[in-house]
Amino acid sequence: MAWTDSEARAALTKLFAAAVASADPRVVLARHLPEPPMAGRVVVVGAGKSAAVMAAAVEDAWPHRTLSGVVVTRYGHGHPTRHIEVLEASHPVPDAAGAAAARVVLEAVAGLTAEDLVLFLVSGGGSALTTLPAPGLTLEDLMAVNRALLASGATINEMNCIRRHLSAFSGGRLALAAAPARVVTLAISDVPGDDPAAIASGPTVPDPTSFAQARALVAHYRMVLPAAVTAHLAAAAEETPKPGDPRLGKVDYRFIATPRLALEAAAEVARKLGLTPLILGDALEGEAREVGKVLAGIATSARAHGHPLSGPCVLLSGGETTVTIGTEGGGRGGRNGEALLGCAVTLDGAPGIWALMGDTDGIDGSEDNAGAIAAPDTLARARVAGLDPRAVLGRHDSYTLFKALGDLLETGPTLTNVNDFRAVLVG
Incomplete structure (x- = not known):
């Protein structure tokens, strides 16, 4: 049975909560x-x-x-x-x-x-x-x-x-x-x-x-x-x-x-939810939007070909990405929002794939959110709201987009920190 939007979002939120709780x-x-x-x-x-x-x-x-x-x-x-x-x-x-x-x-x-x-x-x-x-x-x-x-x-x-x-x-x-x-x-x-x-x-x-x-x-x-x-x-x-x-x-x-222990805690909860977890690593680094693009490619392969594993599954990863701001400056948003938007833009509305990316300390960069959630309809809803997702990504303004869609992950300070947590759910 295919996962519904509400089921996928609830599952991703539970995985993030499990990762944070493991480091309390x-x-x-x-x-x-x-x-x-x-x-x-x-x-x-x-x-x-x-x-x-x-x-x-x-x-x-x-x-x-x-x-x-x-x-x-x-x-x-x-x-x-x-x-x-x-x-x-x-x-x-x-x-x-x-x-x-x-x-x-x-x-x-x-x-x-x-x-x-x-x-x-x-x-x-x-x-x-x-x-x-x-x-x-x-x-x-x-x-x-x-x-x-x-x-x-x-x-x-x-x-x-x-x-x-x-x-x-x-x-x-x-x-x-x-x-x-x-x-x-x-x-x-x-x-x-x-x-x-x-x-x-x-x-x-x-x-x-x-x-x-x-x-x-x-x-x-x-x-x-x-x-x-x-x-x-x-x-x-x-x-x-x-x-x-x-x-x-x-x-x-x-x-x-540690980040690894947090990913293992999330994996345990994923199994209870009927998802097969795959921990890609706790030290994924690189430009945030490029990491998001890579995760989108792996999720697309899982959805279309069952490699590296078949759905329903969840791809888990950690590690600190970076956002390089050019001389033109940037908008609002941390590295997790940027990685997530990079993932969503690459997926381009592919069905059956949701993602959550957030900082386990509850604050993504200098904003008031831990991260955000993206769904198959994220880009379509952004365009209805008058936002061009690629242009938003180009000016590092992911917070504005996810806030407009009501898709920010807002936990407040969690009083712990095992770095970034990323989960891509393939239904």
Whole structure:
């Protein structure tokens, strides 16, 4: 029996909800906690979109421990805590509140002993939220760098390589500040491959990249950066700590949620709904509209030929795409809306195929939606509304189109983040 529009939409929404729920710190964090110290202090610090709810989860798991510390999260992503201070700052463009919060975090771990334990709670968004300039640089310099990075088309790993070499907080520097205390990092991964050095630019782990690599990336993407930044990268005066650096001691890094686990949770729900799931990967990267085009091609093959699998099925994928904005600027919409519209334009009204693409943190880019849903009639309804889908895609204005159709996925902040979630349903 063919899937109806309402059935397909309901199924896709359930899959997204399952992916988000699998990364809820209130459910998954406690089982990853280390043994508390026998006599030393427990200092909890953190950065990221999930930092506040992660801190609350630690307090719930250790109700009888004396805890102190501070975490920084995105504006609007706060959560009540009893002992751990919660600060808020700007994301994705950093602000003075984030720089001040990074200093407070560094102060919180200063002067500890080998008997003490530092819990670092890290999740996506941590880089922007703790943008603390290296000596000789200003916040305005790093804000200009961040704008250049977001417009460059660089991958998240490439962006973080550059950020680490301009920061007084990232690239292992937080761990150096906490020494000789034991540092245990509890992480929600939002990066392809779950590389600890890339999550929030790796404040507690060695940095395998170099100033030379950062300079090469700037040249490759032809970024125009402030003169002070260019001079800092050229001088390479203080390299980040590298693997094997004795100052970092033993790195204890624990993942509590990852994109792969989120996709597996969605796949389990898909089977219960009568859909055969195929996880294409948790690290699909590239220009958003091109990723959407590729997913449309796979779905078309499944629908027409039963390859790589027959319907009813759902193609699941994760990973962070990019949107390269030209000199003409762009409209409204994040990378998930752009990928979804690219998919819909390529499908061109093909029957029996629906798709949902959204950010698991509930915010696609800087808008108020997590993403959107596209259906076989999306392009036709857009044209009735006076919108040319290809022109909308050309000016990066997917939010306007999906809002006009009432097809935005609006969840509000989910207080977790395992990056993008994409599901293409073939009925």
